[in-house]
Amino acid sequence: MQWGKKLLLLFVLLIVVVGCSSNDTDEDTENDAEGSNTDSEVQVGGELKIAYSAQPATIDPHMTTAVATSDIMRGVYETLVTVDEDQNFQPMLAESYDISEDGLIYTFNLRQGVTFHNGKEMKAEDVVASMKRWQELSTNGRAQFAEATFEEVDEYTVEMVLPNPLSTALSVLTSYLGSAPVILPKEIIENAPDAGIDEHIGTGPFKFVEWRQDAHIQLTRNDDYQARDEEASGLAGKKEALVDDVYFYFVTDASTRLAGMLSGEYDMAHAIAYDNVPQLEAADNIDIHIVPGSTQVLTFNQKKGVFSDIRAREAVRAALSLDEMMQAAFGDEKYYTINHNLVMPHLEGQFYSEFGKETHNQNDVEKGKQIIEEAGLEGEEVVILSTRDYEEVYNASIVVQERLEQIGLSVRLDVVDWPTFLEKKEDENGFDINIVGFGPQPEPTSYLFVGKGPHSGWMDDDEFHDLVAEFRNQPTLEDTKDIYDEMMKWLEEDIAFIKVADYNRVNVSQKLVKNVHFLDGFITWNISKEQ
Template sequence: MKLRNKYLALGIVPFMLAACGGDDSSETTTDASVDNNDATEISGELQIGYSAQPDTMDPHMSPTTATRDVSRNVFETLVAVNADYEVSPMLAESFEESEDGKTITFQLREGVLFHNGEEMTAEDVKASMEKWTEYSSIGRSNLADAEFIIEDDYTFVIELPERNSVILHVLAEIGQFAAIMPKEVVDEAGPTGANDIIGTGPFEFVEWATDQHIHLTRFDDYVARDEPSSGLVGEKNPQYEDLYFNFVSDASTRVSGLQTGEYDVIMAVPYDNIDLMNSNPSIETMITPSAVEVAVFNELEGVFEDPLMREAVNVGINNEAS
């Protein structure tokens, strides 16, 4: 991703932050721990002017964009979507569906660490999935009758009562997502969510100053995947030491803060300001998609009660078209 001194983003921020290059004006250090082979330049701070304050940092508890954008830097999922919207392993090393579609077996990556220094195992995954299924509407509607099974420390199995053709995409949900957290955090969580914000992501939680900012810092022991970054999967090399999500509800204040250098990135800019931003050579504008559009058949009444009609529509769709 090509960057200039300052830049403007419209849309989802998390993995731009985890993968983008540094601001030339920032103090840098060299840290080989971010990459297994090559030293990586680490900039100091990234100041983000963000339009809203999350209602929680626990992604199991909220479908809001603000919770998603901040917590995606802290938490990860078993699977996620790549740049082609294909479901790919993330915390899982691999996954396999049975021939009847009722059993999904996940081989977990070994050596993945939580921010508390403990290794992630199937026990943590099971507890996290049970909590997500209880509080997330998409999890509950798809997995309420599922059975979660631990075969060994690194093998986790989901048994479904019947085939679910979208279950892997449900597990890769990008909104109220199935974040994996330590079992002890799940056990101590109350009805309002986790008391401790601990994940496996490239950044760890430091501070939430109410109505001011959320501060995240680079997780030095982050265990990245080896594959090139693609969408929400693959290698993530944090190139900032600290992230500050500053809560600035007024759009004009965010724009002004970007122009004066108070913020390095701002979100949710009015389209009326885009020409102004594009006229400034030190600002890069990015318009990114914020959702995946889906079509759902009404199977209860109407023409699509007939499964042959649903099959006919699917046959008529060119799934290879971009």
């Protein structure tokens, strides 16, 4: 009898030990693709303090392509459709959507009971007003949806009608970069000043509180947020505001962001200087996140000045060492990929062309100098617009300045803050060259540097833009490959800009911040913080 009791006790103990071991293993292997912290007990509350490298000129998503606006406001404003972590299209404010067989009619069935931050329920009239404003003000809206119509079918149904098939339609409608088609109350839109929305009322998990210029933007939890039921993935699925408040502090100095992370003053930091990474890797309290960043592009002002002459553009392309530029900007090769192709490497299986490869990264100063001499352009003044708010932009600009001086041009570096940079790059008198990063896009024609106007340095040639229109008017993206080849051939011959490289960005977080994810920028929902 005693022996039987001992066997029973031993059996129970074995069950307990095996059960504990199984649970421990599950917790140890739980992690995301970025290597961020997770925690089995989610804590709610506290403040999330983010040191951000630049202050946006506006936080009206319809009116800007600035990545800073996207990072800060994507928790405040939402779109009809979005993308998951694998870049698959998913509904967000739409419950579902349907596309007609001819690809011309998109029907968005809206979620019912979703309220704006002012308590008003979102309905079709708000969506129609928002999409019409986005269509009028945004770069992609004007370029790709100029002739689209948006109509209210009933209170919870909106119909978008296109004049022609648009292969890029969902790619643009889901993008939070490049002027996002976010949804606002109709009344806010009707009363919006020309300078942009000044009352930020969205549907997202966070509400806008204040913007103290040159200091911070504060967001607070939306206690009435109506989350989707699907599992969170990328920008899709269930969103929860797990912290009480989010502060984006504008800390333009890289060393100050570093010091603030090491001291614990900040919970997260954006765009850590690449040469600071080893110091942070040595810290026990810091997680490093190397995430896809942007595409660095050197843009010529073709409308006015020396680079209206194609020979000057050819000389610069010949002379530049893109390796030198990227070493100065990023240091270690793990942070960048020199790439002539318009799209980032992960999309090259769908969009790739050999055109542009042979003339890319020539590193031939003598050839560049000879072209300048033969064109009679020695001593011509060149203004390179730059900023120290993004160190990689400034450091690459220094290398370009040195190369251009070596081929006989007179170069001045105009270094300004980020809002001024954005303003001057829109002005034909504001620059001859600028170097800037463009956020990742799902297809090549969504990049602003292949459009008309200042983002491409006024590359307004009808032949090229006819190719862009042909690309977009295909039934699907799979039907665009041959046209993409023609586009790349034209760009190689015209030298409208120089696609330098695709690069990664280094963001960091304190280990006490849990469930950190990024997708084309910061995600502030579903993050918790140990108290």
